[in-house]
Amino acid sequence: MRLVLLGPPGAGKGTHAQVLSKDLSLAHVSTGDMLREALKAASPLGLKAKAYMEKGLLVPDDLVIALVKERLSRPDARKGFILDGFPRTPDQAKALDASLKELGMPLSVVFYFKTSLPVVLRRLTGRRVCGKCGKNYHTQNFKPKTDGFCDVCGGKLIQRPDDREETIKNRLEVYDKETFPLIDYYKKQRLLEEIPGDLEVKELNLVLVGRLKKSWS
Ligand code: AP5
Numbered sequence: 001m002r003l004v005l006l007g008p009p010g011a012g013k014g015t016h017a018q019v020l021s022k023d024l025s026l027a028h029v030s031t032g033d034m035l036r037e038a039l040k041a042a043s044p045l046g047l048k049a050k051a052y053m054e055k056g057l058l059v060p061d062d063l064v065i066a067l068v069k070e071r072l073s074r075p076d077a078r079k080g081f082i083l084d085g086f087p088r089t090p091d092q093a094k095a096l097d098a099s100l101k102e103l104g105m106p107l108s109v110v111f112y113f114k115t116s117l118p119v120v121l122r123r124l125t126g127r128r129v130c131g132k133c134g135k136n137y138h139t140q141n142f143k144p145k146t147d148g149f150c151d152v153c154g155g156k157l158i159q160r161p162d163d164r165e166e167t168i169k170n171r172l173e174v175y176d177k178e179t180f181p182l183i184d185y186y187k188k189q190r191l192l193e194e195i196p197g198d199l200e201v202k203e204l205n206l207v208l209v210g211r212l213k214k215s216w217s
Contacts, residue, residue: 001026001212002105004083004191006182007113009171010124011197012204015136016113017084019205024212027077030084031064033134034071056162056170058088058178065095072099088179093186109215110186111208115197117172124168128157141201 001024005013014030021028035053038046045067049059058064068086071077087093100106126139132155137144144151162171186192193211195204 001080001216002100002108003081004087004107004110004186005085005113006110006179006186007197008115008120008175008179009168010120010127011113011115012123012201013084013113015201016205016208017082018136020208020212021082023209024080027071027074027079027081028084029068029071029077029081029086031068031086031088032084034067035059035064036134054161054167056167056174058174061089061091061095064088065092068092068096069099072103072105078103078105087182090181090185093182107191109193109211110191111211112183112186112192112194113197114194119198120172121168124163125165127160127163129160130155131158132156 003020003026005017007013014032017028017030020026035046035049039050039053040046045063048063052059064086068083072081083096087096096107123138123141126141128137128139129135130137130150130153133150133153135150135152136142137150137157144157148157149155150157161167183192193215195207195211197204199207
């Protein structure tokens with residue numbers, strides 16, 4: 001299975017990619033996570049990406065495409081993957097098509113998480129992440145057992161810098177302009193499956209599993 005999860009910031013792509021990748025033993029390829037790791041490590045890529053990410057803008061296509069191309073060539077991804085947060089521009093989508101053609105691994109399905117603006121805003125402003133292991137929480141939906149600390153590693157929970165209100169606005173504008181056209185792109189390729197992104201996690205997971213079974217049979 002080779003999946004793409006597409007949708008606005010806060011739609012739940014990362015949350016559901018984590019669950020599905022575990023259940024289906026697929027590599028979880030999140031460009032946001034990879035870029036945040038590069039930033040933490042202050043690598044050359046991280047230093048280049050920093051200013052864009054802080055403003056809620058997209059990191060230039062050539063950097064992200066090279067990152068994903070390398071990641072998809074690794075053995076675990078050759079067995080199947082979930083792309084979370086990539087592609088995000090028409091040029092990224094075209095580069096992905098070309099790479100997958102080269103590797104002989106066409107996409108199975110693109111899930112579009114159709115999510116309303118109030119839901120997205122609530123999810124983003126309430127999201128907290130572990131500063132140590134990156135696990136996701138929410139101030140209302142997914143509270144940790146001990147307030148302010150990660151259940152898994154005990155790390156301190158923080159707000160992602162780009163989850164502040166002024167940056168969220170930029171991210172949503174960038175999504176509308178750069179990423180929304182991909183819905184049409186994948187519709188034309190008959191790969192797009194629309195998912196009701198406003199659903200709560202358990203319900204949404206059931207929808208995803210049902211759709212996967214359908215496209216597998
Ligand atoms: P990235 O990390 O990819 O951010 P994003 O796409 O904006 O997505 P988010 O992580 O904000 O949302 P999500 O859909 O994963 O939601 P989540 O599951 O966390 O990218 C960050 C930055 O990196 C970009 O702005 C850009 O600068 C750069 N970048 C990344 N990829 C790039 C690319 N391809 N090209 C160029 N630049 C790139 O859920 C959000 C919250 O809601 C959580 O608290 C969660 O617990 C809760 N929640 C989730 N699902 C549900 C549900 N069903 N019900 C209730 N609560 C839910």
